[in-house]
Amino acid sequence: MIQCGWWRGAVIYQIYPRSFYDSNNDGIGDLPGVYAQLDYIANLGVDAVWLSPFFKSPMKDYGYDISNYRQVDPVFGDVEDVKKIVTKAHSLGLKVLMDMVLCHTSDQHTWFKQSRSSKCNDKADWYIWVDPNDDGTPPNNWLSIFGGSAWEWDSHREQYYLHHFLSSQPSLNFHNSAVRQQMLDETEFWLRMGIDGFRFDAINFCFHDSLLTNNPAKSKNKRRGRGFSTDNPYAYQYHYYDNTRPENIAFIEDLRELLNQYPGAISLGEIAAEDSIETMAEYTHSNTRLHLAYNFELLTDECHASYLHQVINQVNQKITGGWPCWAIGNHDVVRVRNRWGGGKGSLAQAKLYHTLLLSLKGSACLYQGDELALPQADIEYVDLCDPYGIRFWPRFKGRDGCRTPMPWNEQLNCGFSQAKPWLPVAKGHSALAVSHQLQDDDSMLNFCKHLLSWRKNSEVMRLGEMKNLQVEGELLSFTRFDEQVCILCIFNLSDKPVDYKLAKNYALVEQNCFALGLYLQKGQQIKLSPYSALLVEIASPAE
CATH class of the missing domain: 2.60.40.1180 (Golgi alpha-mannosidase II)
Structure with a gap:
């Protein structure tokens, strides 16, 4: 019998709480809704749940803009609801991971409000403030993933501040030791509550080049990758200086040291770097850094056999001192049934993709609704909520299409809520509802349960080479x-x-x-x- 941590070979089910189940009929999924459906998740045969952010937030980026790390946003519930989820999940044999966003906060966080108030206060250096060039322009050519310059002018301080995503998501200054310690403290707050670990969002974005060196330009034939294309100017640069800096390694080792104080607690890092596989290998090397990491190499629209061979081979060759994790779907990309299925995708293809996912060496992430083979929802512009999609419409329609409500049954709003949902229920999802698939032996849901059971009972498929x-x-x-x-x-x-x-x-x-x-x-x-x-x-x- 191979002895190892629970996370090796584990299957982690990602829950996007806003869209999972609405317990109070306000149109938004919540933590009591997660609690109510934990039996469904346990019956799938997965090992853990990953909860996308539920922190206090103005919801400009739907929870990835945190204004208080120790409070639950009222739309989701409260801290007691988190405790109830942990207790019930553990009784069902499930671990609970939280989505922790360390590299930036909301501009509504008290830290940022204090930091922007003057150049001389206790938080003045907690964010990345830089004087303009002599002509008033930003200090360098760094770009935001969500479009435009990564620098936003602030009239309070008469300086620019850095943001990798929305301008309302200012980047924390991890070169400041007080910031690093504070983020460790925020993480430990939830560890003390019994959380089993964290999915660390954009973990390679914590540090920036302190010299503010310009990023070099890419040639035209290189403007793809990391989930980007020529419709976004972010793809025009090699992002060598605004993220994935060498100083990040020491902080990751500090995170691991903290987690080691809580037996069984783990770290799962999201990696989007110029060489994501190399960065995964570096960030998971030995037993002193992240337990797991996944990248976007299988979250693109490429799925032909030679490409998969290339990615799998590189992971096997490079990740020799760590343990890989795989994902073919999440809350940021088009549903895999469409993305790999040439726009539509058949049920047979959806089953095949997940068989491959759960056969690879490593752990795996399964995104809510993919066990139902949900296709991508077509969201009208008037119904869009995602600021990313609103900015780049119509070439890029954003992430709302994979975030629509989970279809539980064929009743009103597919059983998600009695009220109008925050995103429209997708056409065609009713026929793929959980209640319907449970009665169909050939359904994707029953197939996934069978596959997960076979994997769980096969030590070689979970842990073998x-x-x-x-x-x-x-x-x-x-x-x-x-x-x-x-x-x-x-x-x-x-x-x-x-x-x-x-x-x-x-x-x-x-x-x-x-x-x-x-x-x-x-x-x-x-x-x-x-x-x-x-x-x-x-x-x-x-x-």
């Missing part, structure tokens, strides 16, 4: 193995049947098998149906 990663056309294959068992994993990512030739010295052990779609074996030749997968134990005939 990976080798023999191969690609041929749209067929991807690899093996997962430990000292006792070897599982062959084959994925047909095409809409046509494909053949796989089994090595001569191996035979299938079909008693230990998980199959998606149809396969036919003739001797050492295996034919797989379109959009299918085969996970099967292999053994030498001599054995």
Whole structure:
């Protein structure tokens, strides 16, 4: 039996509370709603929940702009609701992770209000303030992800302040030791309450280059990646100086040291860097930094076998001193059924993508609604809430399409709320409601429960190593193995049947098998149906 922390091989279910379940019928999901549906999550067979931010916030970026780290925003409930969730989750065998945003606050936070009030106060250096150039322009060429300059003029201090996202999300100055200690204290507040760990938002954005060096320009053929394209000027630069700075490592090690004081508490970092896989490897190296990290390499629209082979191979080669985590969906990207399905995506494709996700070496994140194979919602401009989408409409429609209410049943608003939801319920989601899928043996929901159960009962699939990663056309294959068992994993990512030739010295052990779609074996030749997968134990005939 392999001994390790609970997080190795764990499946983490991400909850976006605003859209999960509305307990008080005000149109917005809340923490009592999460509490009410914890049994549903436990019955899926996942190991933990990750709660997107529920802190006190003006909601300019829907909770990722925090105005008080120790208070729950009234729209979600209160601190007692958090305690109830933790207690019930633990009784169900679930861990609870919180989404912690360390690199910036809301401009409504008392720290920022004090900082902007003058150049001489206790918080004056808690944010990144810089004098303008002689011509009044910003100090350098850094850009905001949400559009325009990363510098915002403040008439109180007659200086610019840095913001990587909205101008209402000023960046904290992590070069200030008092700031670093304060953010450790904010983190520990929730650890003392029994939280099992944190998903750290944009964790590589904490530090900036203190010399304010200009970012170099990208050539035209390089203006893609990290989830960006030419519709956003952020893609025109290499972001070497405004994030992912070497000073961040020491702070991450301080975070780990804090977490080590609370047995079982873990860290999951979101990484969006110029070389995200290299940064993941650096941030998870040894047992002194993050426990887990995931990147955006599988959150793009590329899913052909050669690309997946490239990403998986790089992760396997580079992350040798840590443990990877994988995600193919979250609250920031188009739903995977559409993103990888060529705009529409079939149920068979959705099942295939999640079979692949849960077969890779590492832990995995599963975004709410993906277990139902929800397609991306088409939101009209008049209904948009996401400031990111409003800024870049219509080329980029923002993130609202993956944040629409969870469909629980076929009643009013799919059972999410009796009131008008904060985002419209998506057309077509009613037919994919939980209540409907539970009654359908072939549904995505029941498929996911079966797959998660098979994975949980297979130590080699949760904790084993990976080798023999191969690609041929749209067929991807690899093996997962430990000292006792070897599982062959084959994925047909095409809409046509494909053949796989089994090595001569191996035979299938079909008693230990998980199959998606149809396969036919003739001797050492295996034919797989379109959009299918085969996970099967292999053994030498001599054995």
